[in-house]
Amino acid sequence: MRRLRKVWFILPILLLAYLAVAAAWAWTAFDDALRAAPAIETVQLSDRQAAILLRVEDPAFYEHAGLSIGHGQGVATITSALARELFLGDARLDGAQGMFQSLYRGVFACCKRVDLGRDVMALVLDARMSKRQQLARYTATIYMGRHEGRQLKGLAQAALGYLGKPLEAASEDEFVRLVAMIKAPNHYHPSRKPAALAQRVARIQALLSGRCEADGWFDTEFRACAP
Template sequence: MKRKLIYLVALLCGALAIYEVYAVVIAYQKLPHQFAPYASVSPKDIGLSKKRQDILVTIQDPTFFEHSGIEWPSPITTTTITQSLVKKLFFKKFTKGFKKIEQTLIARFVVNPNISKEIQLTAFMSTVYLGEKDGIQLFGFEQGARSWFNKSLSELDDDEYLSLLAMLPGPNMFKPNTVASRERVRRIKQVLNGECIYEHVSQIFLEQCSER
């Protein structure tokens, strides 16, 4: 009985491994098509200055330019910019569990080795979910800027930009001009001013910056 159980577990593990390898191969085949809209566009082209690009990376994924698409020691429980892109571009319906493993493998072995960090950043800025307003779901910083502030992304002042940035961990939780948004913007400013240390994606809600 014990031997049969071990055999069954081994069989299931093997089947899972084969499925995940297949998923990675399919993702690789889709890669050029999925990133084609962003290959000839830079963050500056969509209204993101170098300063604001640095702020985005500092707050959303502080080791983005150094990591390999995932962040250790917890790649399955955290979500980098690369993993966020995989979720948006390679899944019609994303669920936790095996899909998270698949997301992590695609980020590490398909997207990060083949897509430059600049293109990844442009794609992220163009596709990230920025909440719902008047029954319309908003995607991308430009649409978010126009919908929440009636301005283009490049026209936003610093606090307005930070308000959009503050939405990323929970777009409908941190809507601009709410108490939650203002509190998160305050924490973001603490990080940017060097008053609070933030080093890993696992700290994305900046709870360590909560004390006034």
């Protein structure tokens, strides 16, 4: 019993130490990770497009410090998605920073939804990058599925690939279709899963019009908005 109590006493200390090291690493590695990340093509969303995107993906984006739990959002935020991409994505760091990056990649691959290290990195990213910069990078880098044999990244590429037009020329309905894909681009693929995409678009349209609300924090399917 005494040994068990000792373990339960040590575990929180180890977790706090792990999180502190993750935060310190992310802070010191931020500039190098940003330089190593692929260059992005900045696309300016209209005010209405930004409002649609945030209403669906991260309603509290301008209020939270990187982490949030919101109705229809769950625990994922735009900032946490960016932290995963920036710190744990394809861009590789060198030296000691690269060693820690490999460690945190392994932890994320194992734990994903409950990776508190990644969550701490989201707090660091929010402190180091403005909300405007975060939104621009998210818009340019979010995975949007595969089309005609190539991977599409960002809403601008998705508009050209799926709509055949620049993002700024997309109608509101067309933009909502793109936003509807973000949750699972290959599941809500416009040519391979048109029925699933149409159902999600209808639910998002109902949400945007105020006819319904998400049924709790983790209702990212917007079940209450079903026709």
